[in-house]
Amino acid sequence: MKVPEPNFAHLVRLTDDTGLFEHARLAVARREHGYCTDDVARGLVVTSREADPSAELVRLAECYLTFLNHAQAKTGAFHNRLGHDRRWADPAGLGDWWGRALWGLGTAAARHPVPWIRDSALTAFRLGTSQRSAYPHAMAFAGLGAAEVLRADPGDVDAAALLSDAATAVGPPGADPDWPWPLPRLTYANAALAEVVIADAAARGDDTALGTGLHLLAWIRDVQSGPRGLRVIPAGGWARGEERAGRDQQPIEVAALADAFATAAAVTGDRAWEVDLDRTVAWFLGVNDAGAVMWDEHTGGGYDGLTAYGPNLNQGAESTLALLSTLQHARAKVPA
Known part of the structure; x- marks a missing residue:
């Protein structure tokens, strides 16, 4: 095949x-359905995985990174839904979109070949790590972003703490x-x-x-x-x-x-x-x-x-x- x-x-x-x-x-x-942080974060993951991106793919990563920076509140939480009128439809929160945002930011910080994208993504990632979600899936997604950061910098304390908390949030296996x-x-x-x-x-x-x-x-x-x-x-x-x-x-x-x-x-x-x-x-x-x-x-x-x-x-x-x-x-x- x-x-x-x-x-x-x-x-x-x-x-x-x-x-x-x-x-x-x-x-x-x-x-008419607008945009969501969930998908933009996934987009940043995928575009950041390209080791030799075209100028067009770099533009996409820049767009997605800018969106996530705009979506992030000073607390480290994220808005999720943005209308085509450029207005947020929800308060900043810690649902799956927070976890996926950290996944995208962590991947960009660790892998993107453009230095300023890596630096900007890491700054937003660090702010996001100040929070923890009550939802196992959100924590898992955030933990995957932390794992990306740790692969690039095994001494990153914030990423290590988030990854450990994410694995704990999944819970022990059933009996x-x-x-x-x-x-x-x-x-x-x-x-x-x-x-x-x-x-x-x-x-x-x-x-x-x-x-x-x-x-x-x-x-x-x-x-x-x-x-x-x-x-x-x-x-x-x-x-x-x-x-x-x-x-x-x-x-x-x-x-x-x-x-x-x-x-x-x-x-x-x-x-x-x-x-x-x-x-x-x-x-x-x-x-x-x-x-x-x-x-x-x-x-x-x-x-x-x-x-x-x-x-x-x-x-x-x-x-x-x-x-x-x-x-x-x-x-x-x-x-x-």
Whole structure:
């Protein structure tokens, strides 16, 4: 199966001089829905992973970084929703968007090749680390940003404290071997919880905690495996004892698995995790329950979900970034 190179054309299409439009009708941006910090932060993660970005991709990173600086309050919290009228629709808070903002800022601070972008991102990241969220997913996303900073600077005290707190926020594994997940319900981007436990354990050199994180990742992988490839948790989630829906599978769930598999492979050196990473790429290329390709090769956009009737052909920011992120990991794999 030939894996395509990341195509940023649709990301460019969804971005104006303010930020990244959240939704699209097919490949056309829906301006009336405005922007959200969640997606802009994801955009900064993806653009910062490019080691040799074009001038256009640098412009996107600059735009996303500026948006996040504007979204951040003096407390370190973030607004999430900005209307096309450039007015915030919510107070600054510590939900998932705070965590993803720190993920984006931490990635830019650690990886972006432009020095002023790294410096500005690190300043905003440090302000954000003064806060902690009550939500495990938000803490996990923030912890992944902290892990990025620590890889670049292992002595960063603020990042180490945030990463440790993020792993603690995930909670201990469940006692039931049939449901070791630390939460009673699987929702969205589930693998990020296992990934932050793995990242924290690796940073501290804790083999026991690393084993726990890898076990959680293997379990969430197995739970999301089907006869035709990945069968990820659909929108709406799933808990034991419930009937599990087979469709409305979300690309963000596949991308979270790809992120976690890439981290597990890097930490352990075990190529088996790269085989799992191949399965996430394959899901976008049609190895899924519907046998449906989940991206538009003409626009570069990712489809918004896998429904009972095939792909949702709208190409919003979240799904497009999920596609790009997964393809970046595939490109970065060490040749066998």
